[in-house]
Amino acid sequence: MDNIFMNTYHRLPVIFARGDGSWLFDINGKKYLDFSGGIAVNVLGHNYPPLVRAVCEQAGNFFHVCNYYQSDTSQAFAEKLVETCAPVGMKKVFLGNSGAEANEGACKLARKYSLLKYGKGRHTIVTLKGSFHGRTITTLAATGQDKLHKDFGPFTEGFVHIAGGNIEELDKALDAKTTAGLLIEVIQGESGIVPQDEKFIASAAKLCAERDILLMFDEIQCGVGRTGTFLALEQYKDESGNPIKPDIVTLAKGLGGGIPIGAVLAGEKTCDVFSTGDHGSTFGGNPVAAAAGLVVLKTVSDPDFLAEISRKGEIFQAALKQNNKVKEVRGKGLMIGFDIEKESRPVLEAAIARADLKNDTYGLLMLSAGEKTLRLLPPYTILDTEIEQGLRIISELI
Numbered sequence: 239m240d241n242i243f244m245n246t247y248h249r250l251p252v253i254f255a256r257g258d259g260s261w262l263f264d265i266n267g268k269k270y271l272d273f274s275g276g277i278a279v280n281v282l283g284h285n286y287p288p289l290v291r292a293v294c295e296q297a298g299n300f301f302h303v304c305n306y307y308q309s310d311t312s313q314a315f316a317e318k319l320v321e322t323c324a325p326v327g328m329k330k331v332f333l334g335n336s337g338a339e340a341n342e343g344a345c346k347l348a349r350k351y352s353l354l355k356y357g358k359g360r361h362t363i364v365t366l367k368g369s370f371h372g373r374t375i376t377t378l379a380a381t382g383q384d385k386l387h388k389d390f391g392p393f394t395e396g397f398v399h400i401a402g403g404n405i406e407e408l409d410k411a412l413d414a415k416t417t418a419g420l421l422i423e424v425i426q427g428e429s430g431i432v433p434q435d436e437k438f439i440a441s442a443a444k445l446c447a448e449r450d451i452l453l454m455f456d457e458i459q460c461g462v463g464r465t466g467t468f469l470a471l472e473q474y475k476d477e478s479g480n481p482i483k484p485d486i487v488t489l490a491k492g493l494g495g496g497i498p499i500g501a502v503l504a505g506e507k508t509c510d511v512f513s514t515g516d517h518g519s520t521f522g523g524n525p526v527a528a529a530a531g532l533v534v535l536k537t538v539s540d541p542d543f544l545a546e547i548s549r550k551g552e553i554f555q556a557a558l559k560q561n562n563k564v565k566e567v568r569g570k571g572l573m574i575g576f577d578i579e580k581e582s583r584p585v586l587e588a589a590i591a592r593a594d595l596k597n598d599t600y601g602l603l604m605l606s607a608g609e610k611t612l613r614l615l616p617p618y619t620i621l622d623t624e625i626e627q628g629l630r631i632i633s634e635l636i
């Protein structure tokens with residue numbers, strides 16, 4: 239089936255042809271309930287009518303204009319995005335196409351900020367062990383997982399990985415003479431849904447502010463409403479109990495509801511650091527992607543909609559915590575990881591193989607994140623009845 243593709247993905251034996259809400263249908267018409275959400279991308283499910291309409295309408299105007307001009311749709315999207323992130327101090331945005339590209343932009347921005355203010359040699363970016371920041375050479379250097387590094391060096395210099403939760407190590411690593419920034423996922427996604435400790439984040443905010451080291455959050459997986467607030471960092475506080483005010487936030491995945499788009503948001507310190515010619519991206523801010531993104535933002539920034547994400551998350555958490563085959567449940571909102579006694583991969587496969595036309599049974603799509611960890615990132619539009627249906631399959635299989 240996919241031997242014309244390079245062998246980069248451990249693919250499951252299914253080819254999808256159509257989607258509807260929380261459901262996908264394969265080429266044989268078999269039905270699957272989607273708890274994987276395209277890895278936190280399909281935030282409004284499949285074929286969400288307002289999203290389809292917005293994309294079709296923009297496609298009928300034009301697909302693309304280059305970034306020497308601006309399009310009305312890209313302008314409206316950028317304004318809405320900055321407005322949505324204004325409560326945490328964001329002032330301006332750079333648009334790209336993916337998470338890795340957003341993190342690359344964030345690293346460039348941090349390095350230039352530091353260079354302009356302090357001169358050469360203050361370029362280190364500190365990240366956490368277990369983090370995932372992308373697959374390009376630089377974002378792999380930022381990623382704190384050795385298993386992803388083998389075979390691809392040499393990497394971009396100037397990245398240091400420390401253990402999350404360890405304030406002493408953090409204090410030592412944030413050397414004001416050599417360090418430009420700290421890049422953190424407040425909830426690590428790829429390594430199994432691992433939320434950072436509140437004290438650790440508060441200390442990070444304090445130390446960064448004192449030393450003028452940029453505080454950067456990678457919200458590519460946990461942002462865009464996933465945890466019940468637009469940004470997951472909104473659920474953390476600094477040492478005085480005030481909201482965390484980062485210098486840079488990166489977004490991608492769910493931001494376009496399934497169309498590729500990435501963003502680097504910049505606060506007061508960093509919003510005017512780039513000058514003309516410093517950075518760019520041919521497709522960045524593409525109008526079709528922006529049209530989709532605008533629908534996502536308008537939908538997801540509504541406080542009632544966000545409250546629903548939290549409420550649905552509680553249903554998952556409560557059910558999984560009650561299951562005695564589940565060893566631990568982590569995460570917030572509709573970003574859920576849980577450890578089981580069995581290997582996760584065979585469970586994923588069995589959940590898919592369950593789909594059958596004759597018996598009229600459907601499959602369930604989940605993600606693994608580690609050998610014995612399952613990860614759920616369902617669409618925010620999922621119905622309570624669908625949550626129950628999926629949870630029933632999970633308890634059957636584990």
Ligand SMILES: *Cc1c(COP(=O)(O)O)cnc(C)c1O
Pocket residue numbers: 335336337338339341370371372373423427428456457458459460490491
């Ligand atoms: C997925 C992900 C990325 C990389 O995004 P791509 O769009 O695949 O480049 C970076 N950081 C986090 C936290 C992610 O989950």
